[in-house]
Amino acid sequence: MTAPRVTRKDFRYIVLGLGGLGSGAAYWLSRRAGGDVLGLEQFELGHVRGESQDHSRIIRLSYHTPTYVRLAQRAYECWSMLAADAKEQVVLKTGGLDVAPRDAAIDLRTYTDSLTTCGVPFESLDAAEVMRRWPQWRLGDEHHGIYQSESGIAMAARANAAHQRMARAHGATLMERTAVGSVRSIDGEVEVTAGGQRYRCESLVIAAGPWSSPVLGQLGTDIPLEVTREQVTYFRTPHPEAFAPDRFPIWIWMDDPSFYGFPIFGEAATKAARDAGGPAVTADTRSFDPDPAQERAVEQFLGRYLPDALGPVLYTKTCLYTLTPDRDFVIDRLPTHPNIWTAIGAGHAFKFASVIGRILSELAMDGSTPSDISPFTITRPILQMKNPPKNYMQ
Ligand SMILES: Cc1cc2nc3c(=O)[nH]c(=O)nc-3n(C[C@H](O)[C@H](O)[C@H](O)COP(=O)(O)OP(=O)(O)OC[C@H]3O[C@@H](n4cnc5c(N)ncnc54)[C@H](O)[C@@H]3O)c2cc1C
Known part of the structure; x- marks a missing residue:
C-alpha cells in the first residue's frame, strides 16, 4: 500500500515509528483525537526489520514485580478493547507454565509473591x-513450575494490523516509507522533518524501537541501550495433536540460559527460542541470517x-531486542523536551504494546497516566551510567 498524500502539516500529535508500540500509541491517540494524529513509519x-512482527508473542500476568503484574492486567483490558473495536481476536489464552x-x-x-500481592x-x-498434566515435558525431581491460566499468545502481526487499521478508522493519518530525519522543539511545539516535508505538533511520541538511540541522541538524550539480534525457530513436530494450543500451554524456562516456547500457532509447527542470547548489532547493519549455534542450543534444550x-x-x-541494562522499560518524557515522550520495550514489551500505547496517549494528552510507570523513568541512575552492569535475566 502506498502512503496517502498528505497536504496538512499541523497535527496535535505525531507518532514516530509504527511498530508494535507506536501503532498502539497511534490507535489510542486516535480514539480521543481522531484526525489530529499523524503516524510516520520509515519502512x-x-x-520485519524491527521487533514486532511475527505470528505470536507470549502474553502473561506472571511477572516478577507487582508493577508489571498490574501493567499486564491493564494490558489484557486494552487488548480486549481493541478486539471489540476491531471485531477481531488478538489474544489467544493457552495457559502458561514458568518452569x-x-x-x-x-x-x-x-x-x-507478585501474583499473590495482586490477587x-x-x-x-x-x-x-507438570508431567501428569502435560506429558510432553521430561523433567526431574529438581524442577518445579507455576501455572497461570490467563497466559497465552498475543497475535503480534494481526494485533499490529488491527491497531493500524482502527487508528485510520478513527481518523489518524499513517504514512509508511516516510523516515523522520530531524526532530526539534520550537516555540513550545515540536517540528519533525520526514519525506521532504516539515510537520508540526503539540506533542511527539517516539516509539523507534532499535532505532531509539539515533533518534533520542539528536534530542540530547543518550542512554545505554543494547540492540541484540535474536531468533525464533519453528519446528515441524510430528506430534501436532500434542502441541495444539488447547492442549499445550506457552512456557518459559526460568534459568540462565532462558528458553521459551509456544504451542502450534501461525504455522504447522511449534516455536521455541532462547531469550536474550544473541549478539549486539545495530538495526541498520544487522544480518537476517539465522545463527546455527543458537538453533542448535534450542534443539538441544527441546x-x-x-x-x-x-x-x-x-x-x-x-528479530531485534532493544535492551536497557536492567531490562526495565523506558516510558517517560524526554528530560529537556517537555512535549516529547518515548517508550522502549527492553525485549519483552509486545504483550504490553496496546497498554503502553494507551499510556503514551494519556501522557501526551493529559500529562499523566493512571498506570504506575515510576520504575520506567529515563533518568533512573542505571541509565545515566556509561558502562552499566547488565542483568537481562528477570
Ligand atoms: C524474537 C523476539 C521474541 C520476542 N518475544 C516476546 C514475547 O514473547 N512477549 C513479549 O511481550 N515481547 C516479546 N518480544 C519483545 C517485543 O516484541 C518488543 O519489545 C516490541 O515488539 C517492541 O516494539 P517497538 O514498537 O518498540 O519496536 P519496533 O517494532 O521495532 O518498532 C519501531 C519502529 O520505529 C520505526 N522507526 C524507527 N526510526 C524511525 C524514523 N526515524 N522514522 C520513521 N520510523 C522509524 C521502525 O522502522 C520500526 O517500525 C520479542 C522480541 C523478539 C525480537
Missing part, C-alpha cells in the same frame, strides 16, 4: 504434576526437556 507497515530448576538463576518466588490465582506444581516438540526446522526468523 512499509508490517515490515525451572529449584536453584535456577531466576527466583520463581518473586513471581509467586492473581496461580498453581505451584512439582515436576511430577531434545532434553520437550523432545516431541522437535521436528525438521521449518524456518528460523531473526
